[in-house]
Amino acid sequence: SKVKSLEELGISSTILKKLQEMGITTVEALAAANAQELSQNLAIPLQTVQRLISQARNALGLGLKTALEIKKERMSLPKITTGSKNLDTLLGGGIEVKTITELFGEFGSGKTQICHQLAVNVQLPPEKGGLSKRAIYIDTEGTFRWERIEAMARAIGMNPDEAMENILYVRAVNSDHQMAIAEELKEIIPKENIGLVVVDSITGHFRAEYPGRENLAVRQQKLNRHLHQLMSIAELFDVAVVVTNQVMARPDVFYGDPTVAIGGHVLYHAPGIRVQLKKSRGNRRIARVVDAPHLPESEAVFAITEAGIRD
Numbered sequence: 335s336k337v338k339s340l341e342e343l344g345i346s347s348t349i350l351k352k353l354q355e356m357g358i359t360t361v362e363a364l365a366a367a368n369a370q371e372l373s374q375n376l377a378i379p380l381q382t383v384q385r386l387i388s389q390a391r392n393a394l395g396l397g398l399k400t401a402l403e404i405k406k407e408r409m410s411l412p413k414i415t416t417g418s419k420n421l422d423t424l425l426g427g428g429i430e431v432k433t434i435t436e437l438f439g440e441f442g443s444g445k446t447q448i449c450h451q452l453a454v455n456v457q458l459p460p461e462k463g464g465l466s467k468r469a470i471y472i473d474t475e476g477t478f479r480w481e482r483i484e485a486m487a488r489a490i491g492m493n494p495d496e497a498m499e500n501i502l503y504v505r506a507v508n509s510d511h512q513m514a515i516a517e518e519l520k521e522i523i524p525k526e527n528i529g530l531v532v533v534d535s536i537t538g539h540f541r542a543e544y545p546g547r548e549n550l551a552v553r554q555q556k557l558n559r560h561l562h563q564l565m566s567i568a569e570l571f572d573v574a575v576v577v578t579n580q581v582m583a584r585p586d587v588f589y590g591d592p593t594v595a596i597g598g599h600v601l602y603h604a605p606g607i608r609v610q611l612k613k614s615r616g617n618r619r620i621a622r623v624v625d626a627p628h629l630p631e632s633e634a635v636f637a638i639t640e641a642g643i644r645d
């Protein structure tokens with residue numbers, strides 16, 4: 335029989351309480367904890383802490399899974415349709431929960447339009463490509479338009495007012511505010527039946543507040559902390575997190591390694607899916623998945639229409 339709670343490990347109630355204050359409430363969390371940090375925070379000897387952690391690890395076993403189990407877990411993760419079959423196929427079915435998806439590309443490449451579409455589509459029932467859930471839209475640039483939500487909802491036969499009621503909007507005025515909002519998400523998500531968190535854009539405030547090369551280290555450090563907040567939210571609450579990142583157009587490197595050439599990928603050091611968007615003729619856009627080992631290196635063409643994202 336598997337040990338399921340910290341209480342069952344026989345940890346004293348004083349230490350239990352301290353662990354809880356640190357946010358360590360499960361055997362898994364204790365097994366993954368850093369011994370040095372715990373020792374300092376709990377003010378108990380390192381040896382004692384190491385014993386606690388190995389107790390937790392033993393209780394969990396090695397955690398071996400078969401490849402088939404991993405496949406089943408992965409395949410059963412729900413996805414949100416983008417509205418374009420081409421784009422969905424490129425993404426392996428749509429935008430995944432428990433994952434951060436970064437949409438990056440030049441101005442006008444369709445990042446914000448896709449975010450609007452996903453905020454509508456997440457509300458669809460699973461058989462139609464949604465999660466029957468609501469969206470949180472963190473807008474840092476003031477480019478959110480309820481008119482687009484209304485039009486996109488109407489186009490798929492959804493009641494526009496209901497669709498708008500199911501999108502919780504917040505304008506982040508600076509990077510500190512943006513991070514404070516991300517912190518609050520832990521309280522909001524479980525209460526409000528949220529399936530999607532949008533941050534449009536994730537980088538804007540950070541770039542403006544920490545400009546240039548000389549601030550690069552601080553900026554990246556802060557951004558990493560922000561990403562970490564978002565990653566744990568995605569993992570903990572089974573939500574999809576979609577972030578946008580505006581980068582300069584560099585058509586010359588579209589087929590090379592854009593990671594190095596464009597610079598400023600937010601997800602460079604974080605797991606997740608990076609989708610590069612590029613303008614094409616008229617309302618056509620080209621999407622490419624960058625650096626995802628499980629997805630084929632290919633492109634998808636989609637269109638931005640009055641009705642929303644389409645093939």
Ligand code: ADP
Pocket residue numbers: 439440441442443444445446447448617638639640641
């Ligand atoms: P980004 O966020 O990447 O800068 P957007 O997502 O805002 O770009 O995309 C802007 C483009 O979306 C516009 O150039 C326009 O072609 C298209 N677009 C915006 N609104 C509409 C609409 N109502 N009908 C058709 N196309 C639209």
Ligand code: MG
Pocket residue numbers: 445446447477534
């Ligand atoms: Mg935009």
